[in-house]
Amino acid sequence: MNKDLEREFTACIKEYERVIYKVCYLYTTKSASLNDLYQEAVLNIWRAFPNFRGECKISTWIYRITLNTCISFIRKEKNIPEIVTLTQEAEWLTEEEDSFREMLAELYRLINNLGHLDKSIILLYLEEKDYAEIGEITGLTVTNVATKLSRIKDKLRKMPHN
Amino acid sequence: MELDELKKSWEVLDNRLKKKELIDEQTLSNLISERTKQTRSSMNKILLYAKTTLIVGFLALIGLGSYLLIADYNNKEFCLWLFIWIMLCIGMAWDSMGYMYLKSIDIEKMPLVTVIKKMTAYHRNFIIECFVAAVFFLSAFVIQAFCIQLFTLNFVSILIFSIVWIIGCIVAIWIIKSLFYNKLRNIKRNLAELGELNQD
Numbered sequence: 522m523n524k525d526l527e528r529e530f531t532a533c534i535k536e537y538e539r540v541i542y543k544v545c546y547l548y549t550t551k552s553a554s555l556n557d558l559y560q561e562a563v564l565n566i567w568r569a570f571p572n573f574r575g576e577c578k579i580s581t582w583i584y585r586i587t588l589n590t591c592i593s594f595i596r597k598e599k600n601i602p603e604i605v606t607l608t609q610e611a612e613w614l615t616e617e618e619d620s621f622r623e624m625l626a627e628l629y630r631l632i633n634n635l636g637h638l639d640k641s642i643i644l645l646y647l648e649e650k651d652y653a654e655i656g657e658i659t660g661l662t663v664t665n666v667a668t669k670l671s672r673i674k675d676k677l678r679k680m681p682h683n
Numbered sequence: 684m685e686l687d688e689l690k691k692s693w694e695v696l697d698n699r700l701k702k703k704e705l706i707d708e709q710t711l712s713n714l715i716s717e718r719t720k721q722t723r724s725s726m727n728k729i730l731l732y733a734k735t736t737l738i739v740g741f742l743a744l745i746g747l748g749s750y751l752l753i754a755d756y757n758n759k760e761f762c763l764w765l766f767i768w769i770m771l772c773i774g775m776a777w778d779s780m781g782y783m784y785l786k787s788i789d790i791e792k793m794p795l796v797t798v799i800k801k802m803t804a805y806h807r808n809f810i811i812e813c814f815v816a817a818v819f820f821l822s823a824f825v826i827q828a829f830c831i832q833l834f835t836l837n838f839v840s841i842l843i844f845s846i847v848w849i850i851g852c853i854v855a856i857w858i859i860k861s862l863f864y865n866k867l868r869n870i871k872r873n874l875a876e877l878g879e880l881n882q883d
Contacts, residue, residue, distance in 0.1 A: 531711050538705045539697065560714065563706070567715055570805020589790035589798045621695065628775040629693045636872035637799045645692040646686075663878060672879060674686050 530570050534563060537583050540648070541566075544584070547632055547644055548591035561594055563670040577657060584650075585658050588641050631680055639673050646670060733782040740775045747771065753821075759830045766826050770819050781808065796877070805872045810863050817855045824848060 534541070545558035565586050573582060632640055638659070645655045652663045661669065699807075747768045754761055788801050833844055 527712070527715060530715070531708055534706065534711055535708075539700045542700065542705050544697070559706075562874065563711070565712060565790060572791065583796065586791060588795055589793065592795070592798050593788060593790055593802050621699070624692050625696060628689065628696070631689065636869065636876040637803075638796065638873065638876040641795055641799075643689075647690055658795055660796040661880070669879070677686060 526571065530567055533570070533579065533583075534673060537580065539578070541587050543648070544587045544644060545591060547629065548594075552589075553594050555628060558591050558594060562590045565590045578654070581654055581657055584645065584648075588644075588658065590610070594635050594640075631677060634680055635673065635676065639669065639676070642666065642669050643673050643677075703742070730782065730785060733778060733785065737775065737778055737782065740771060740778065744771050744775060749882065751840070759832075760827075761854070763826050763830050767823065777812065781805070781812075796880070799873060800877060803870055806866055807870050810859075810866060813859060813863070817859060821848075821852065824851065 541559060541562050542555075545555055545562060548558055549555045566583060568588060573579070578622060635643065641659060642655060645658060649657070652666045655661070655666045656663050659666070747764065751761075751764060751768055754764070784801070784805065788798060790798060793801075828844060828848075833841060836844075
């Protein structure tokens with residue numbers, strides 16, 4: 522039974538690994554590395570996995586847990602041993618051409634000028650989630666989401682381009 | 684920058700990621716087995732830290748309380764220890780509330796806005812806690828000055844005491860400012876975004 526659950530979980534993570542990665546990437550800070558956040562998010566999904574009853578789409582559920590994990594992540598210990606090491610990822614990034622890395626840095630810089638809520642909304646928008654799903658994940662009404670997005674667009678427009 | 688440009692960049696990132704395997708099954712399996720051995724969640728670590736602080740604080744409270752019961756009221760340093768004991772009581776109550784507060788955050792079920800509100804409040808309270816702790820140490824220093832009747836000492840002793848006190852103040856303010864500047868900026872930003880919701 523446990524093995525079945527593990528297999529199901531592994532398949533689920535494999536399907537949504539890019540989603541988890543992208544969310545964690547945007548919430549990476551000096552005190553919370555990509556590996557830390559990714560590992561924490563995967564662990565929290567695993568912990569909650571047996572309780573998932575399919576009341577919402579699994580993608581909605583994964584976004585919610587991953588975003589909540591990143592927002593509530595506080596590091597108390599300096600040297601937590603890493604189990605998940607996204608080494609391939611770090612390597613491939615250095616292999617990429619400069620223009621791509623610059624574009625990524627600019628994307629990161631712009632989105633990181635926003636606070637937690639706006640950052641989450643813009644991230645979900647970029648992931649092509651509709652207003653209803655963004656509302657379901659964030660706890661906002663559809664009207665709130667629309668107003669917020671329009672405000673974020675204004676904020677982004679005013680940000681200086683590097 | 685326009686949102687369309689941002690979207691294009693996002694799509695490029697997404698396409699690149701499609702070609703990569705981010706986590707292999709063996710790593711995932713290791714992570715799960717490690718999880719069954721012990722809980723490694725950062726939130727649980729914080730709760731454990733809070734629990735340990737509470738136990739140590741509680742023991743200190745009993746120890747110091749017992750000492751105060753048998754201590755001589757006329758002792759020069761009695762008021763200092765009494766002050767520390769009162770502050771410890773307040774600190775313990777504050778810590779217990781913080782512990783309960785963190786425990787109430789359910790990242791599985793709570794919508795994002797609720798978690799953001801709670802975490803912003805937690806970070807803000809943490810900074811307040813640090814300011815209060817700094818004030819507490821400075822107050823303890825001042826009380827100690829009265830306990831040892833500093834004003835009756837010679838000029839050099841008063842000067843040394845004052846210099847140490849001023850340096851302590853400057854260092855405390857500098858540490859708080861440099862450590863929490865970014866945190867304070869983020870808190871302000873998060874509160875502004877949450878405030879926009881009330882305007883809508």
